[in-house]
Structures are given as structure tokens and as C-alpha cells.
Amino acid sequence: MQIRYIYLALIASTFFLYSCSKSENPTVAGDPSSFGQLQEKVLSKVCVSCHTSGASYASESGLVLDAKVAYENLVGIPAHDPNANAESVFRVKPGFADSSLLYMKVHGIPQGKLYGSQMPLGLTALSIGQQEFIRQWINAGAPKTGVVADAALLDDTTRPPAADFTPLAPPASGEGFQITTGKFDVPASFEREIFVYRRLGNTQPVFVNHIHTKMRPNSHHLVLYTFAPDTDPFYIPPFDIFRDLRNPDGSYINSTVDQMNFHLFLGGSMVQEEDYWFPQGVALPLSANTGIDFNTHFINRSSQTIPGECYANIYTVPAQDIEHIAMPIFSFTTNINLPPHRQTVLTNTYPDTMQSPIHVFMLTSHNHEWGQKFQIKISGGPRNGEIVYESTDWSHPLVKSFDPPIVLNKGEGLTTVVTYNNTTDKTISFGLTSKDEMDVMYGYFY
Ligand code: HEC
Incomplete structure (x- = not known):
């Protein structure tokens, strides 16, 4: 009011x-x-x-x-x-x-x-x-x-030279690995979302404690995924092949969509350059010879082809420096149904199914342009109902670190409360294009 x-x-x-x-x-x-x-x-x-x-x-x-x-x-x-x-x-x-x-x-x-x-x-x-x-x-x-x-x-119609883009310098030898998408074309009047499965290059298991990402202008997001260990090999893509999410006419490429169901979140960013550090002593394990599915989405509304390109530096720490192993949070619902011309609030509770207690030290969110507000609350326990995360900018969602971490004991969990405003004439449901909606909570715990 x-x-x-x-x-x-x-x-x-x-x-x-x-x-x-x-x-x-x-x-x-x-x-x-x-x-x-x-x-x-x-x-x-x-x-x-x-x-x-x-x-x-x-x-x-x-x-x-x-x-x-x-x-x-x-x-x-x-x-x-x-x-x-x-x-x-x-x-x-x-x-x-x-x-x-x-x-x-x-x-x-x-x-x-x-x-x-x-x-x-x-x-x-x-x-x-x-x-x-x-x-x-x-x-x-x-x-x-x-x-x-x-x-x-x-x-004046003189176009400036294409904006300088300085690639991210790779980590010093022994400190980590760099993966890149490589340069690719984003055709005129097209939103190109691609995946490319890259070898990290680690012959031994490693522990990641720091991820630095950078992308060329006109990008909407960058996400790094691994595949769940029990994934049917049929769904694991070949290395180094660009897989588009959409055909030139905008329709989905089903094989790419199917592979997405087996992803595990490793890291991501919705800004052009970002440097994320895990808390002191915490690191995320990756097995030897890890493959990383590099995903990015570029928007080109111009009448000329533009380049897309992303970099990710994945820094590692020696095992003896680690006190806690980090695990990813990747909770989402496909149960989204937003009637036209109204606001809808979706609430989902993700109970703690892991061994308790867990320590949540980072949370972020992902949804599309009809999302007005993404809140995360604690459910159960002494802090029941407390809002720990709120983001109102769908394309640059807050990545929030918690120091000290949020401790969730047995029976406690996290609830997402997402407010959407569907201003269109059609019902909007779950999907991966910007015409559909999402409701994803990402993060890490140990
Ligand atoms: C395709 C849509 C689109 C067009 C066209 C566009 N903008 Fe934006 N603009 C955005 C979005 C989305 C953001 C917020 C994200 C960001 O800053 O990258 C933004 C942010 C901005 C901001 C930052 C505002 C703030 O206070 O943080 C300025 C300034 C701006 N635009 C100016 C312009 C100008 C000037 C033009 C025309 C020459 C323009 N924009 C054309 C979409 C657009």
C-alpha cells in the first residue's frame, strides 16, 4: 500500500x-x-x-x-x-x-x-x-x-572499432585450470545459447576453492556444469562440439535439452566478469579427468553477426589445506504455471535430506524476466521463516555468501518464495527460453 x-x-x-x-x-x-x-x-x-x-x-x-x-x-x-x-x-x-x-x-x-x-x-x-x-x-x-x-x-555514422575485449589471463602453472568456450558467432537478431563440453585437464582429483569468469559483451549468463556421476553415458555429450539450445527458427534442439537434465551446478555468473572465492578452508572436489559443460547465452538484437566468447579460471588448493568439502545446491521446480495478466507467488520447500547439520555458505537464484522477487527463507528450527536471501534483479541475481554459514539441522531446510508478474496474454510455464519461466535455487554447502 x-x-x-x-x-x-x-x-x-x-x-x-x-x-x-x-x-x-x-x-x-x-x-x-x-x-x-x-x-x-x-x-x-x-x-x-x-x-x-x-x-x-x-x-x-x-x-x-x-x-x-x-x-x-x-x-x-x-x-x-x-x-x-x-x-x-x-x-x-x-x-x-x-x-x-x-x-x-x-x-x-x-x-x-x-x-x-x-x-x-x-x-x-x-x-x-x-x-x-x-x-x-x-x-x-x-x-x-x-x-x-x-x-x-x-x-555521424562512423562505428567505433569493436570494443576491446581482454581475455582472462590463465592461472599460474599449478594453481588451477582455464577453460574457454572459444569464439563463436551470434547471428543477427538471434539469442544464441550454446553448450560446449570441455576437458578441465586434471589428471588427478582436485579441490576447487575459487572461480573467476569473464565473458564478452551482450552475454546473459555463463554456467559451468558437471554431469551427475550416475548419468547414462548416452546423455554425456562428446567433447569440444558446440551444441546449440535452439534452431535458427527458435525451436529447441531436443538432444541438448535432454542432456540438461543431468547437470550438476559447479559455478556461474550473470555479469561480465566475476571472481568468486569459497570460504577459508572450504573446497569443492572434482574427480580426475573432469569434463565441464560450459553454457552461455548471448543476445544479439543488431543486424550484424557479433562474437560470443567466455573464460573460466578454476583455481585449486592442495588437499591438506582443506577443512570442509563443499557440495552444490541445485534445487528447482518444473511445476510453474503463471496465468496471464497477474502476479503469482510460488513457494517450494527443499527439506534437508543430507546428513545434518549442513552449513550453507552461498546462495543464488535463477529465473527469467517475469520474476519480480526471489526470496529464500529458512524452514523449520529456531530461525523458521527468516528471509536469508532476496533478489529483485532477474538478470543479475544476487550471489550471497554467508559468513558464518547458515546451519540447518535435521528436519530444517530452505523455502523459495518467487513472485512473478505475467504481463502477457498467455499462460507461462516452466521452460528454458526467455519466454518461459524458471525457479532455481543454486548454492553450496558443506
Ligand atoms: C535490449 C534492451 C536494451 C537496450 C536496447 C538498451 N538497454 Fe540499457 N539496459 C538494459 C538492461 C537489461 C540493463 C541492466 C543490465 C545492465 O546494466 O547490463 C540496462 C542498463 C542501462 C543503464 C544503467 C542504469 C543504472 O542506473 O544502472 C544505462 C545508463 C543504460 N542502460 C543506458 C542505455 C542507453 C543510453 C541505451 C541506448 C543507447 C540503452 N541503454 C539501450 C537493456 C537495454
Whole structure:
């Protein structure tokens, strides 16, 4: 109720501001001011397809760029991206293009910063002139009115050289292994999700305590799987062959889908670069000659083929340094049925079936764009009902570490509470494409 009220008040005040300022400084078509031109030639043309009020990408990014509100949503507003926000980055910091998220997102995220993907997502980068126009406008104080940047730049069509992508350097000898997908094509107007089964290269059993991943821009996720030990060899894929999840017409390739039923989660990331360390003394065992099924999903909304490529460094520790063996959590339900035009909350309890007590030290989640909120609660025991995890950004779900770990005794477990909002005309059920939904809890315990 409270939130709704604030929301209504915000909408009302935005309208009020807009109607007051309309006559003096319209940001509508034909507005000659620098911001008016930017809105007309870039934001409304290229960005609003995703960043429009009510669109799932707009709620995910927290950014609406519709002409009536774009200026107010950009200038002087803290970044929504959790990493940028934690570093006090603003979307537009007047006078400082290089430290404004808007400019970084269109020009290229600086090396070492984990601020999500380059914009426009899945499309060709803005032209050199358009990027320069944004830089000039921000450096001139990012005014709402007045001409402060060279308007001719907006019509420039020179494409910048393909964004530099620096591969992840492999671990030093003896410290671990690197696997990569290798470079592959993502055709125009296509979402390509591939699997490729790679040899880790370990001739002896190893213990993993640290996973560093990196992917090229326009990626949606990266997941590393092993196969359950009792998997029928029929379902284990051959090494080094790219297996697509979808045919060019979008239909599933059933053999790939079938293999997915035997996966065990090893690690994963939904951001371009991530470095995950296990708690001190905890490591995950992998048997000798492990094969890892490398899965990734790239989105290409442009009219040109773009490259996809991912790296994963898997670092190991000597057995004598380990106090606890980590085990993966991979709990999901296929029982998803979301009626059209309404919110649905799905609750599933995963009881502790392992030898108790268990110590949960990491949790994360996976669902698709209709998921609004993913919560995990403790069920049973003295902490019954306590919410230990909450993520509201489906494409960058929180990966939450627990130090000290959550201890679950016999009869206790974890419950997922996932809120979906199906805004379509059709019922949505479980499935692996972005048109379907998922409800997966991942993590580790020892
Ligand atoms: C295909 C959909 C899509 C298009 C097109 C798109 N965006 Fe985005 N944008 C997203 C998504 C999804 C996110 C959040 C994930 C991320 O940051 O990588 C985002 C995040 C952002 C953010 C970060 C907001 C914040 O506060 O964290 C900015 C700034 C941004 N976009 C600007 C733009 C601009 C400018 C354009 C047009 C040149 C554009 N986007 C085009 C989908 C899109």
C-alpha cells in the first residue's frame, strides 16, 4: 500500500514538473536544445525500445528513458547497478562524463569495473559522433536547455572499432585450470545459447576453492556444469562440439535439452566478469579427468553477426589445506504455471535430506524476466521463516555468501518464495527460453 502510494505520488509529481516546464523547455520532437536532440536522435530512437515505462528491461535496469522523464531519471541520479551504486556512481554527474554511468555504458565500461553490459544491449554501439555528443553534453554541465554540444555529431555514422575485449589471463602453472568456450558467432537478431563440453585437464582429483569468469559483451549468463556421476553415458555429450539450445527458427534442439537434465551446478555468473572465492578452508572436489559443460547465452538484437566468447579460471588448493568439502545446491521446480495478466507467488520447500547439520555458505537464484522477487527463507528450527536471501534483479541475481554459514539441522531446510508478474496474454510455464519461466535455487554447502 505504502509503496503504491509513493509510486502514485512520484508519477503525479513527474507530470506536474513536466507540465510546468513544457512551454519553456520542451524535450519533445523538434526541441533544438542539446538534450532535446539527444532524446530525439538517440534515446527515443535506440534506447526506449527497452527503457520504456512498464518494460521488463526498464524495471531490471531501473531506468526509463521516455521523453517525458528521461532527463529527471538521468541527471544527478545514483546508479541502479549494484556495483556502480556501491561505488557512488551517478548516471549523469554534470561536468564529469568519464565518471558518469551513462557515458561509460555507451562508450565502454572501464577495465576492471563490473557495471554490467555495454549499451545499447545486443545492438551495435552508438557511433563515435553520438558518443562524443554525450561526452560534450555531460562535460558542459548536462543542462536540460540550451545548446552545449555540436548537433552535427548526432548524425555521424562512423562505428567505433569493436570494443576491446581482454581475455582472462590463465592461472599460474599449478594453481588451477582455464577453460574457454572459444569464439563463436551470434547471428543477427538471434539469442544464441550454446553448450560446449570441455576437458578441465586434471589428471588427478582436485579441490576447487575459487572461480573467476569473464565473458564478452551482450552475454546473459555463463554456467559451468558437471554431469551427475550416475548419468547414462548416452546423455554425456562428446567433447569440444558446440551444441546449440535452439534452431535458427527458435525451436529447441531436443538432444541438448535432454542432456540438461543431468547437470550438476559447479559455478556461474550473470555479469561480465566475476571472481568468486569459497570460504577459508572450504573446497569443492572434482574427480580426475573432469569434463565441464560450459553454457552461455548471448543476445544479439543488431543486424550484424557479433562474437560470443567466455573464460573460466578454476583455481585449486592442495588437499591438506582443506577443512570442509563443499557440495552444490541445485534445487528447482518444473511445476510453474503463471496465468496471464497477474502476479503469482510460488513457494517450494527443499527439506534437508543430507546428513545434518549442513552449513550453507552461498546462495543464488535463477529465473527469467517475469520474476519480480526471489526470496529464500529458512524452514523449520529456531530461525523458521527468516528471509536469508532476496533478489529483485532477474538478470543479475544476487550471489550471497554467508559468513558464518547458515546451519540447518535435521528436519530444517530452505523455502523459495518467487513472485512473478505475467504481463502477457498467455499462460507461462516452466521452460528454458526467455519466454518461459524458471525457479532455481543454486548454492553450496558443506
Ligand atoms: C535490449 C534492451 C536494451 C537496450 C536496447 C538498451 N538497454 Fe540499457 N539496459 C538494459 C538492461 C537489461 C540493463 C541492466 C543490465 C545492465 O546494466 O547490463 C540496462 C542498463 C542501462 C543503464 C544503467 C542504469 C543504472 O542506473 O544502472 C544505462 C545508463 C543504460 N542502460 C543506458 C542505455 C542507453 C543510453 C541505451 C541506448 C543507447 C540503452 N541503454 C539501450 C537493456 C537495454
